[in-house]
Amino acid sequence: MTRKFRLRPRAEQKVVQFFLYLLTSLAILVLVFILVVILKNGLPQLSLEFLTKNPVHMGKEGGIFSTIVATIYLTFIALLVATPLGVGTAIYLTEYTFEGKITRIIRFGAECLAGIPSIIFGLFGFILFVNKLKFGWSILSGGLTLAFMVLPTIIRTSEEAIKSVPAAYRLVSYSLGSTRWQTVTRVVLPSAAPGIVTGVILSIGRSIGETAAVIFTAGSALHLPSSIFSSARTMSVHFYILAREGISMSKAYGTAAVLVISILLINIVTYYLMGKYIRQSSSE
Template sequence: MTDKSLQMDSQINVKKVKEKLIKGIIYFSVFLTFGIVLWILLHVVFNGVIKIGNIDIIGDESILPMIMNTFYIVLLAVSISTPIGIWTAIYLNEYARDNKLVHLIRFAIQSLAGVPSIIFGLFGMIVFVVGLNFKWSILSGALTLSIMILPIIIKTTEEALKSVPLSIREGSLALGASNVRTIKAVVIPSALPGIIISVILSIGRIVGETAAVYLTAGMVPRAAVSPLDSGRTLSVHLYLLAKEGISFERAYFTATILVLFVLCINLISNRLAKKFSEKLKVN
């Protein structure tokens, strides 16, 4: 073999070693991340389940009001922010041109995404609790959280809309459909999985939020009857149990319920997304 061929073989071997090394780092990172998440979940759920016998589930210190309040505030916040976020994403992706207004909107979205949650809490307390006199209530908390999750819904929905091939739009327009009809019947159904992901991510942000909730929704450990009632969510309840050292057994149990709550919402959202997507395709 010549020196040139030996040099080429050496370069190929070096490239193979680099590729194997990079793959090894990637696989290690994946398994490490998965292992950490699994370890945290198993630790929380195990401690929550084995201590369930020592917890009063349906008595005077029941956790059921906190579950109801969490579901209540999630439903209100998502109902407020989802239409606004989706319409904004449609405007930015389908109608907006490269001008100062669009740059201003995108800058506002990026700035909103980087604001700490405690700032949202202070804003919600000043504007909704005091300014609009909604007081510490589920409505104040939902309005605050709806502003907080808007960037998630807008950015994720916009990326989902961008993933729809241009040929699909052009085919619909070539058949005589209007731009609005194309967006409604072609673009949105194709982007629906990404839109549902944006809603799921928003729900996860709401369920795990503490600072913005206890400054607006309050910490009363009872089920809210109306949106103007104060109520404690699961995350706030968990924070108070752990911070005050009231009961780590109840804190672990609350964390387990919180994990199951998010899991159930994700499963229900995925099921609804599939049914809704099939219905739109039929129409």
């Protein structure tokens, strides 16, 4: 039955190619549209004042300085905790053990953790850090919650980076009489550094953009945070509240532009590093 109505293969290919072209253009156009709208409406809102003044009247006026500071604090704590844990896990998986039951359990844990939605991390952080450990809504609670959220990313990228260090490096190091730890810290990690940094930078981007996990752990206080125990509102949370409660669409666009530009810059740096890293390792 299908035989009768089948197009000639060459004609079929032309038709398919046309539709693929159409769908691809649509996908790319939509994605580019999003970027253009944010920048077009957001860039005019940006000024030195917007970046350096605190929000006034719930954000209706003034700038977003306190939310930038809160975002930096939170991201810093998250990475301070997640980086050693993630890199340590990767070192253990690649250098200190063989594939077996334990590595399977560890990988399973990391994979499942990567799939858990941020709102569940928010609930977890709320129960553990805000309530049980009595940190309250604070930068510390938010930062720790984010740390566990980005941990799987850091583990995976570090593992890839360490695995791609040529085995010859290790052999040479051992043959010179180094211990395993010396080999790891002086030979393997320095060679894997660009790849590890890539994972860390990606995690910074994710922390900056996160809303659901942060709003229930760091709260949404608008003042400038004075310590890691003060509640704080990050840029994403501020943007969400501005837009959802209709406080000020122009300020929302401005905040969105700052968010998107910083994340794009971070991702571009990552790409640059990764490209350099790949060129480097392929030329060896």
